[in-house]
Each structure stands twice: as structure tokens, then as C-alpha cells.
Amino acid sequence: MTMWFTKDHEWVRVEDGNTATVGITHYAQEQLGDVVFVELPEVGRSLAKGEEAAVVESVKAASEVYSPVAGEVVAFNKDLPDAPGTVNTSPENEGWFYQLKLDGDPDTSDLMDQAAYDDYVASL
Amino acid sequence: MPEGMNPMDAMQGANSPTVTGNKGLQVEEPLIFEMDSPGKSAVDLPPAPETAGGDRLGGLKRKGRVGLPGLSEPEVVRHYTRLSQKNYGIDTGFFPLGSCTMKHNPRLNEKLARLSGFSDVHPFQPTKTVQGALELIDTLADWLKRMTGMPAVAMSPAAGAHGELAGMLAIRAALEARGDARSIVLVPESAHGTNPATAAAVGYKVRSIPANDAGRVDVDALKDALGPDVAAFMITNPNTCGLFERDMVEISAACHEAGALVYMDGANYNAIMGRVKIADLGVDAMHINLHKTFSTPHGGGGPGSGPTVLSDALAPFAPLPFVVKQDSGWHLVEHEADPACKGAGKTPFGRMKGYHGQFGVFVRALSYMMSMGGDGLRQASDDAVLNANYLMAKLSDVLTPSFEGPTMHEALFDDRFLKDTGVSTLDFSKALIDEGFHPMTMYFPLVVHGALLMEPTETESRQTLDVFITAVRALAEKARSGQAKEYFAAAPHLTPRRRLDETRAARKPVLRWTAPEATADA
Numbered sequence: 001m002t003m004w005f006t007k008d009h010e011w012v013r014v015e016d017g018n019t020a021t022v023g024i025t026h027y028a029q030e031q032l033g034d035v036v037f038v039e040l041p042e043v044g045r046s047l048a049k050g051e052e053a054a055v056v057e058s059v060k061a062a063s064e065v066y067s068p069v070a071g072e073v074v075a076f077n078k079d080l081p082d083a084p085g086t087v088n089t090s091p092e093n094e095g096w097f098y099q100l101k102l103d104g105d106p107d108t109s110d111l112m113d114q115a116a117y118d119d120y121v122a123s124l
Numbered sequence: 125m126p127e128g129m130n131p132m133d134a135m136q137g138a139n140s141p142t143v144t145g146n147k148g149l150q151v152e153e154p155l156i157f158e159m160d161s162p163g164k165s166a167v168d169l170p171p172a173p174e175t176a177g178g179d180r181l182g183g184l185k186r187k188g189r190v191g192l193p194g195l196s197e198p199e200v201v202r203h204y205t206r207l208s209q210k211n212y213g214i215d216t217g218f219f220p221l222g223s224c225t226m227k228h229n230p231r232l233n234e235k236l237a238r239l240s241g242f243s244d245v246h247p248f249q250p251t252k253t254v255q256g257a258l259e260l261i262d263t264l265a266d267w268l269k270r271m272t273g274m275p276a277v278a279m280s281p282a283a284g285a286h287g288e289l290a291g292m293l294a295i296r297a298a299l300e301a302r303g304d305a306r307s308i309v310l311v312p313e314s315a316h317g318t319n320p321a322t323a324a325a326v327g328y329k330v331r332s333i334p335a336n337d338a339g340r341v342d343v344d345a346l347k348d349a350l351g352p353d354v355a356a357f358m359i360t361n362p363n364t365c366g367l368f369e370r371d372m373v374e375i376s377a378a379c380h381e382a383g384a385l386v387y388m389d390g391a392n393y394n395a396i397m398g399r400v401k402i403a404d405l406g407v408d409a410m411h412i413n414l415h416k417t418f419s420t421p422h423g424g425g426g427p428g429s430g431p432t433v434l435s436d437a438l439a440p441f442a443p444l445p446f447v448v449k450q451d452s453g454w455h456l457v458e459h460e461a462d463p464a465c466k467g468a469g470k471t472p473f474g475r476m477k478g479y480h481g482q483f484g485v486f487v488r489a490l491s492y493m494m495s496m497g498g499d500g501l502r503q504a505s506d507d508a509v510l511n512a513n514y515l516m517a518k519l520s521d522v523l524t525p526s527f528e529g530p531t532m533h534e535a536l537f538d539d540r541f542l543k544d545t546g547v548s549t550l551d552f553s554k555a556l557i558d559e560g561f562h563p564m565t566m567y568f569p570l571v572v573h574g575a576l577l578m579e580p581t582e583t584e585s586r587q588t589l590d591v592f593i594t595a596v597r598a599l600a601e602k603a604r605s606g607q608a609k610e611y612f613a614a615a616p617h618l619t620p621r622r623r624l625d626e627t628r629a630a631r632k633p634v635l636r637w638t639a640p641e642a643t644a645d646a
């Protein structure tokens with residue numbers, strides 16, 4: 001199980017080589033402030049890498065969430081719309097956004113691993 | 125008041141030092157529904173006449189209460205008067221909300237808008253009975269065309285974003301007419317949020333163009349992104365950082381060379397009117413927020429008005445309706461079949477709204493223009509820019525300006541000056557309310573961190589600005605002392621209500637009042 005990060009502060013966890021879970025990072029939720037609304041992609045939707053997949057809205061701003069990898073949506077976090085605060089309390093676990101079925105090995109060439117992402121955040 | 129309690133906190137709710145919960149002559153105002161006294165009424169209506177064979181409603185007579193509150197006339201008058209006293213607006217004080225252009229609305233505008241020849245007309249009246257109103261629309265259009273140097277203007281858009289929509293629909297119509305429908309609209313990071321939203325609403329894919337370190341469009345990145353699929357470039361100028369896009373001429377030329385059209389968001393036109401001829405910038409379409417730039421009351425959702433000036437390339441596609449002068453007088457062209465439309469080479473893309481535009485706003489805007497004159501309008505822009513730069517100059521050493529000055533009509537700061545103080549932009553803004561000021565715009569634009577965007581407009585005197593500057597400087601120093609984190613976190617302290625729970629309001633909004641006990645089905 002490997003976790004990758006984007007410069008836009010999404011994370012993607014590749015579970016078993018075939019499925020990936022996507023969410024936004026702790027840093028992202030901290031910058032957004034209290035999350036009040038989350039819009040998630042429908043099951044069956046096919047997402048290209050970098051495509052706008054979800055919307056997260058806080059008291060301060062609305063932001064798009066771009067898919068870090070390509071694939072077909074197989075599940076979304078049904079609890080989030082009613083409890084968007086989960087994105088603040090558990091951004092990298094219970095606050096996940098959606099799951100993708102991957103089409104082969106995901107392209108991670110432009111993604112960062114945990115150490116690289118931590119350095120990136122520290123540089124901001 | 126309990127021992128050790130903050131006197132400010134003690135004034136809230138159950139801990140109120142007064143029996144009633146009121147503070148001096150500031151009355152705790154209930155909802156009007158909570159003031160209901162069934163049976164009481166401010167008007168006397170005669171009882172419904174009995175008719176032979178029962179009522180005439182065929183069994184549709186209401187069985188329960190409507191649920192409207194019963195109050196006497198003085199109760200209603202006091203309720204709404206007290207609510208209005210809780211309001212804060214440009215008529216009560218300084219309102220530096222950035223990007224919103226809260227300038228004074230001259231009373232002369234109101235006087236003219238109330239002339240019965242303007243206020244009592246109806247859009248269905250025969251046009252021969254509203255010749256003056258049509259002439260006013262044409263005169264206003266003429267002023268807008270002369271000021272911008274643009275050959276045409278669509279008058280009907282009802283607000284800024286609606287004007288954007290009109291401009292982008294004209295662009296789409298023009299491209300389709302030349303058999304070159306394209307799919308992408310480029311929008312820089314420094315644009316208004318409505319720009320990408322408009323492009324998407326018109327059916328285009330949006331691509332973002334980064335800003336350079338000076339807060340302006342990265343021209344090289346734009347040139348790289350231009351191509352045969354790019355329909356248009358939408359740029360806000362002056363942009364949301366309060367900066368003039370100096371490369372505008374080069375940008376327009378590059379777009380035109382690539383076959384794309386240029387939309388310029390003119391929401392910030394109040395900074396450059398009389399100083400910049402829009403046509404010289406190579407712009408194809410630009411909306412003008414009459415309600416901002418030309419001083420008509422706005423906020424709270426309306427009414428706005430967003431006429432869109434158009435280049436020769438777009439003029440034939442301008443939406444219906446429009447006013448033309450004919451031998452018989454002023455004529456309103458409402459249909460494509462009108463000889464003044466098709467016969468005159470015009471192919472409108474459609475209609476933006478019912479009726480003919482925001483007429484009340486037209487009257488006020490033209491009143492402002494004609495009373496100010498060309499030189500007065502130019503001076504209004506100059507003074508707005510001067511005021512913003514005065515704020516910038518007087519605050520730059522205690523706040524952190526995001527970009528190097530000089531600025532245009534607004535001054536943008538970010539939250540670096542609050543770093544490690546534990547005070548946020550939100551806390552800082554709330555503390556300004558205690559000092560008697562409506563806070564500036566915060567957390568917008570998104571391109572800088574924890575933004576504070578101040579737009580003083582030409583309305584404010586140096587005296588007003590100096591008091592504001594003194595307050596902001598004192599608060600900044602207080603925040604940076606590191607000793608006042610709790611003070612800021614609890615602000616505002618002196619308002620009828622303290623810090624509102626915005627998160628709960630957004631997550632679990634209570635949108636309508638419900639009676640404590642269910643009333644009978646109405």
C-alpha cells in the first residue's frame with residue numbers, strides 16, 4: 001500500500017495494485033478551514049488524470065479536487081455529504097472522497113511520496 | 125453580573141445585566157412571527173359577503189390559519205425600523221469591501237429615478253408613449269460607447285456575470301458563424317471567479333493561465349496555451365489584485381493572431397474610466413457594472429446592471445432587444461423579423477432576459493454620468509486610485525502588501541503580518557467591526573494567502589481614511605504583540621451579536637421559521 005501526493009494537496013492510496021482511494025491532505029483541510037460541503041463523483045464515471053473530480057467548499061472558499069490518477073469510480077464516501085466535517089477531523093482516513101478501479105499501473109511520475117510531500121509543504 | 129465575568133459577555137443572553145435583555149436603546153428584536161397576536165391586524169377588511177348557496181369557492185375555502193402574524197401598524201413600523209437600524213451600509217459609514225465598489229449613491233440619481241415619467245412606465249406600454257425612456261437607453265448606450273471607444277453595446281444584461289454571459293454568447297455565435305466553433309476558454313488566476321464559471325456555462329472547457337510574480341498574467345504561458353481550439357481569453361482588468369494588466373495590448377494581439385477573441389471583465393472599470401480607451405486595448409467584449417462604477421445602490425443581490433460593449437467582430441450578434449432611431453422616433457427592436465434587425469445585417473444570438481434591461485439603474489447611471497461630466501468621471505477614477513494608494517502607503521509597514529505598488533482602485537494585503545500571532549484574517553476583520561468599520565473583503569482573491577482586500581473608492585475623505593488607518597495600525601500592532609490572541613479570537617465584542625457560527629450556519633442551515641406548535645393545515 002503506497003500513498004502519493006499532488007502539488008494541489010490531493011492524496012491517493014493504491015490499495016492492492018488495482019484500487020486507489022483519493023482524498024485531500026491534512027494541509028489542504030487546514031488551509032480550507034471548516035469544510036461545509038463536498039460534491040463527489042458518481043459511481044461509473046471515468047476520470048482522466050488531472051480531471052476535475054470533486055468539489056470541496058469551506059467557510060472560506062470552494063476548491064476543485066483533481067483526480068491524481070486515472071480510472072473508473074467504483075465508490076464514493078457516502079457519509080461525507082452529511083458530515084463534511086470528517087474532512088477536517090480525519091482527512092487522510094475516514095474523510096476519503098472516492099475510490100477508483102485502476103486501468104493497469106497508475107502514472108505516478110508527477111506525484112510525491114510522503115517524504116517529498118512533507119518537504120513540499122514545509123517549503124510553502 | 126457574576127464576579128470575574130467579562131462585562132461584554134455578561135451582556136449576552138441569560139447573563140444580561142438588564143431585565144429585558146435590551147442594551148440601552150438597542151432592543152433585542154424578535155422575528156415578526158414571534159410577535160404574532162392572533163386576531164390583531166393593521167388593516168380593517170370587511171367580512172366576506174354571504175352569498176346564496178354558500179361561498180363561491182367551490183369547497184376551496186381555507187380551513188386553517190394562513191400563518192401570517194397578527195400585528196398592529198405601530199408594531200410593524202417599529203419592527204422594520206429597528207431592523208433597518210441594525211443594518212450597516214454605505215449610508216452609515218465606511219465600507220471598504222474590496223472588489224465591490226461601495227461608492228456613495230448621489231441623491232440626485234434617486235430624485236431623477238423617481239420622476240414619474242421614468243418610475244411609472246411599464247414595459248408593455250406602446251413605445252410611442254415611452255419615447256423618453258427609449259431615448260434615455262440610447263443616450264446611456266452612447267455614453268458607454270464613447271467612454272470605451274467600442275462600436276456597440278448590449279444594454280439588457282442584468283448584472284456583471286450576466287454581462288459576461290452576453291459577451292461569451294456573442295463570442296460563441298461569432299465563432300460558429302465563421303464555421304470555427306472552438307472548445308477552450310483560457311482564464312488567468314487573477315480573474316474574477318465568475319469568469320471561468322461563465323465560460324463553463326456557455327459550454328467551454330476552462331484552462332487556467334498562471335500569474336507571474338508581479339500578480340499579472342504570465343504572457344509567455346498564455347502564448348504557449350493559445351491554439352486552434354482556443355475560443356477566447358477572459359481577463360479581469362484591473363485584475364482582482366487591484367493591478368492593471370500592462371501587457372493587455374500584447375495579450376489581445378496574441379489572441380487575435382491565434383484566432384481567439386478577448387473578453388475583458390470590466391467590473392473594475394471604475395479605476396480607469398476616462399483614462400483608458402477600452403477599444404485601444406484590443407478588447408472584443410467587456411461588461412460594465414453600472415451599479416458599481418456609476419453609483420447605483422447595490423449589494424444583497426441586486427438590482428444590478430451589466431451592459432456589455434462589443435467590438436465590430438461581435439456587434440452583429442448583440443442580443444435583443446435594442447433601441448434604434450427611426451424617422452418615426454425611437455424604436456425598440458424586439459424580434460429578428462424586425463426589418464431593423466435582419467435587414468440591417470444583425471443576427472442576434474437571442475435574448476438575455478425578459479423586458480429591456482434594468483431601467484431604474486439606467487436612469488441612475490446616466491444621472492451620475494451627466495452630473496459628473498467627462499472630466500468628473502475621470503477625476504472619480506483618479507481619486508479612487510489615489511485613495512487606494514494612500515491606504516497602501518500608510519499601511520504597508522504594518523501589514524504585508526502582496527505585490528509591489530502602485531496599485532489601482534484597491535489595496536491587497538495578505539496574512540504574512542499575522543504569522544505566528546495566532547490571529548487569523550477572520551479574527552482581524554471581526555476586530556475591525558468593534559472599531560466601527562465594515563471589514564474589508566477577506567480570503568479573496570485566492571491567489572494570495574489570507575487576503576485582505578480594501579477598496580476605499582473616491583467617496584471617502586482623507587479624514588475618514590485616517591481614522592481607519594489609525595484603527596488598522598493599532599490592531600496590527602496589537603496582534604503582533606502576541607498578547608492579544610484571545611481578544612481577537614473573541615471579536616467582535618461590542619456588536620448586538622458576537623461571533624456567529626458560520627460553519628454551523630453552512631452545515632445545518634435553518635432556512636425557515638417554524639411555529640413552536642404546528643398550526644392547522646392552511
